[in-house]
Amino acid sequence: MIIQLEKEITPKSKEEIIKKAGDFKYKLTEVKTQVGDYLIGTGKSEFDIREIGFMPGISDIHIVSDNYKLVSRKWKVKLTAIDLGDGVLIGDDHFAIMTGPCSIEGEEQIRQTIDHCAKNGIRLMRGGVYKPRSSPYSFRGMGIDGLKLWYEHAKAAGIKIVTEVMQVSQIEEMHDYVDIFQVGARNTQNFNLLDELGKVDKTVMIKRGISGTIDELLYSAEYVFSGGNEKILLCERGIRTFENATRNTLDLNAIPVLKDKTHLPVIADPSHGIGIRKHVEPMALASIMAGADGVIYESHCTPEEAYSDGQQTLDFKESEELIKKMRMTYELRSGF
Ligand code: PEP
Ligand code: MN
Numbered sequence: 001m002i003i004q005l006e007k008e009i010t011p012k013s014k015e016e017i018i019k020k021a022g023d024f025k026y027k028l029t030e031v032k033t034q035v036g037d038y039l040i041g042t043g044k045s046e047f048d049i050r051e052i053g054f055m056p057g058i059s060d061i062h063i064v065s066d067n068y069k070l071v072s073r074k075w076k077v078k079l080t081a082i083d084l085g086d087g088v089l090i091g092d093d094h095f096a097i098m099t100g101p102c103s104i105e106g107e108e109q110i111r112q113t114i115d116h117c118a119k120n121g122i123r124l125m126r127g128g129v130y131k132p133r134s135s136p137y138s139f140r141g142m143g144i145d146g147l148k149l150w151y152e153h154a155k156a157a158g159i160k161i162v163t164e165v166m167q168v169s170q171i172e173e174m175h176d177y178v179d180i181f182q183v184g185a186r187n188t189q190n191f192n193l194l195d196e197l198g199k200v201d202k203t204v205m206i207k208r209g210i211s212g213t214i215d216e217l218l219y220s221a222e223y224v225f226s227g228g229n230e231k232i233l234l235c236e237r238g239i240r241t242f243e244n245a246t247r248n249t250l251d252l253n254a255i256p257v258l259k260d261k262t263h264l265p266v267i268a269d270p271s272h273g274i275g276i277r278k279h280v281e282p283m284a285l286a287s288i289m290a291g292a293d294g295v296i297y298e299s300h301c302t303p304e305e306a307y308s309d310g311q312q313t314l315d316f317k318e319s320e321e322l323i324k325k326m327r328m329t330y331e332l333r334s335g336f
Contacts, residue, residue: 001021001026001040001041001042001043001049001061001062001063001064002038002039002040002041002060002061002062002064002069002070002075003017003021003028003038003039003040003041003052003058003060003061004036004037004038004058004059004060004061005036005037005038005039005057005058005059006057006058006059007037009037009056009057009058010056010057013055013056013057014039014057016055017039017052017055017057017058018039020051020052020055021039021041021043021052024043024045024047024051024052025043025044025045026041026042026043026045027041027042027043028040028041029041029042029226031070031225031226031228032228033225033228033229033230034201034228034229034230034231035230036230038070040069040070040226049061049062049063062074062075066218066261067215067219067222068215068218068219068221068222068262069222070222070225070226070230071218071221071222071225071232071262071263071264072218072261072262072263073260073261073262073263075263076263077263078092078263079091079092079263079265080092080230080263080264080265081093081094081265082203082231082232082233082265084124084160084179084180084203086123086158086160087123088123088124088160090203090233090265090267090293090294091233091264091265091293091294092265092293093334094293095288095293095294095326095327095330096124096265096267096293096294096295097122097124097294097295097323097326098122098124098125098126098162098267098294098295098296098297099113099116099117099122099124099125099126099296099297099298099299099319099323100113100117100125100126100127100162100298100299101113101126101127101128101298101299101300101306101313102127102128102131102271102298102300102306102307102308102309102310102313103127103128103129103131103139103141103142103306103307103308103309104127104128104129104141104142104146104147104149104150104163105142105306105307106142106146107149107153109300109301110127110149110150110153110154111153112301112316113125113127113299113300113301114153114154114157114159116299116301116316116319116320117157117159118157118158118159119320120319120320120323122159122323123158123159123160124159124160124162124179124180125154125159125160125161125162126162126163126182126296126298127150127161127162127163128141128163128164128308129141129142129143129144129146129147129150129163129164130143130163130164130165130166130170131164131308132164132166132184132186132187133308138308139307139308144170144173144174147161147163147174147177147178148177150177151177160179160180161177161178161179161180162179162180162182162205162296163178163180163181163182164181164182164183164184165178165181165182165183165193165197166184166187167190167193168192168193168196171196171197171200175200175202178202179202179203180202180203180204180205180233181197181200181202181203181204181205182204182205182207182235183197183204183205183206183207183220184207185207185208185209185210185212185237185272186209186210188206188207188208188209188212188216188217188220189209189212189216189220191223194206194220194223194224194227195223195227196227197224197227197229198223198224198225198226198227198228198229199227199228199229200229201229201231202229202231203231203232203233204224204229204231204232204233205232205233205234205235205267205296206220206221206224206232206233206234206235207235207237207269208234208235208236208237208238208239208251208254209239210239210240210248211239211240212239214254214257214258214261217234217254217258218234218258218261218262221234221262221264232264233264233265233266233267233293233294234258234262234264234265234266234267235266235267235268235269235296236250236251236252236254236255236258236266236267236268236269236273236287236292237250237268237269237272237273238250238251238269238272238273238274238275239251246274246275246276246279247272247273247274247275247276247312248272248273248274248275249273250268250269250270250273250274250283250287251273252283252286252287252290254266255268255287255290255291255292256290256291259291265293265294266291266292266293266294267292267293267294267295267296268283268284268287268288268290268292268294268295268296269295269296269297270283270284270287270295270297271296271297271298271309271312271313272309272312274312275311275312276311276312277303277311277312277313277314277318280297280312280314280322281314281318281321281322281325284297284322284326285325285326285329288326288329288330288333289329289332289333291333295326297314297319297322298312298313298314299313299314299315299316299318299319300313300314300315301315301316302315303315
């Protein structure tokens with residue numbers, strides 16, 4: 001059960017609601033976000049919600065039986081659009097393209113990628129400054145100095161920054177330089193990190209865990225939402241299966257299933273999803289037809305020299321082609 005409270009509810013009214021729900025054996029947890037105040041009820045008994053719904057201080061009430069609630073489409077039927085400011089929106093009718101290197105490597109690479117984005121009307125640039133690498137001896141990112149350098153150039157060009165935060169202690173130092181905090185596939189169930197990102201007034205993009213189910217991704221989103229932050233994107237980036245001809249298996253099924261279960265925007269990452277440069281394009285286009293609200297993919301001025309994930313990274317010519325085809329595909333889908 002979700003009860004949305006009126007902003008000016010009195011403490012007495014709130015207490016009475018909690019007591020009444022208790023009579024029906026529902027335990028209520030208070031959730032305050034940047035947008036609204038809610039009481040989330042968990043319990044099993046059946047009762048007529050009108051018994052609570054009439055009480056003063058309630059603006060909306062709904063039974064949501066799933067264990068994720070606020071992110072559920074049963075609660076919010078209308079699709080969410082995330083507003084990043086300066087005319088950049090994601091979700092509902094707004095299709096987002098995010099591109100850039102796997103890792104931020106230096107000023108020249110930043111400059112060239114920003115030029116590529118600007119030339120193609122791309123407002124969101126991705127790049128890692130803290131890199132989760134399977135081997136500790138691989139390049140692990142430029143860290144906060146790389147982020148600050150990137151920010152200077154991006155801000156001047158009106159481009160937003162999408163980058164991964166790996167641990168709680170990085171949130172504060174990164175905060176002012178980031179537009180979208182990415183939670184990587186290895187951290188999808190780092191609940192401490194998710195709790196802390198609930199306190200931040202920035203968009204959070206949560207990637208699906210390497211072996212994570214769709215429901216587990218939604219629970220992770222519920223952590224951020226119930227922690228106070230409603231600005232969430234979900235990202236299908238491929239899962240580990242028995243198949244080893246590809247790096248991961250981009251689960252296209254997850255896209256329509258997520259769109260049905262949640263009001264949050266869904267982004268596809270075909271680069272990590274398939275891991276093979278020449279197959280990124282068809283998977284990006286297929287993701288759009290499957291209903292994705294955006295695509296994030298890796299591009300680089302010289303992919304063969306990239307510090308990480310070069311094998312799945314497009315050069316700028318390929319990227320430009322893909323951008324055109326994605327826009328055409330989105331147009332086509334919108335006409336259905
Ligand atoms: C990335 O975006 O470069 C990345 C490391 O992604 P993932 O967490 O999906 O592996
Ligand atoms: Mn990568």
